[in-house]
Amino acid sequence: MVVPRASVHIGLAALALAAASGVGPALAQCRLCTTPESDAVEREPTAAIAIEVDAALDFDRLVLLALGAGSATLRPDGSKAVAGTVGVIGGRAMVGQARVRGEPNRAVRVDMPRRIELHSLSGGRIVIEDLASDLPPNPRLDSTGSLQFRFGGRLEIGGDAEGEYRGGVPITVEYL
């Protein structure tokens, strides 16, 4: 077996450098030894996070004026709109409302789908599109550990859709 000399020389030099570093003072920062400045914000939360639903998203009664496509929109600010074959949205329609509870002043992430399906007992299906909330871009629990938000969407109807419909809006919250 032949060992190239050049390789041997390089290996020795490396060992020498390593020995010199071990003898001299450590100049590199020990990241595990110091306390990062961001620790107060990013430390592990001590309180559990929870989501409570205060009010369901309720489109109340929608009167169809004809067969065909239509929609009813309930925005998080409570405003309503109808289009197409949907002539009237009931006066008791209301946006959904939920509340996050947890450690005060913590940043949180709230996830909900953009689209859900509603089903009737007779097998009918309609869709809520563009589910949205009034949460700020970077939601954070307040000083009491609470964050309330409202959510709404656009209900799409097509064809003969008479009936009572119900569906679920899965909401997940977690600390950032």
Add this chain to the structure above:
Amino acid sequence: MSKFLSMTSLAAAAAVAFAAAPAQAAPVGPSDRNATATARIVKPLTLNWVQDLNLGTVLLNNGTWSGAVVEITRGGTFNCTNTNVVCSGATQTARYRVTGTNNQRVFITAPSVVLTNPTGQTLTMAVDNPGFVDLGNSGASGTEFALGGSITVNSSTVDGVYTGNFNVTVDY
């Protein structure tokens, strides 16, 4: 002395055991919940006239009197019991037919009706309204409901044929 050492040793062992045990972590994982979304989709209601209400003919006796009630209930029962009036002729309730989405409750609004005779005198008729009707599986044929009415006359009521119009509205 050996007994004391033994106890010290035991305490140290316990301390080590506690230190080795992991700290109890708070349950800080994600939390989820299902909010409910609901909608009730219905078709427009239609309301059609079926028949008029008729209180028949009311004959007023002489003298001075007041507060004689003549009525027909929404169930069709005619009442004309005051001795100062004599009632005759055919009577009937008003009837309407409402159609809409099956299995929905429809609420009926029918305020009092002002009856007027040819010379402009008026009588106010209170309406006996069922308040609501359930459509059930009525489909396209719909469901009928009746309205009754009552008037109060006195010795000074001017004679004549009194007529008026119901102002009936229905809503889910």
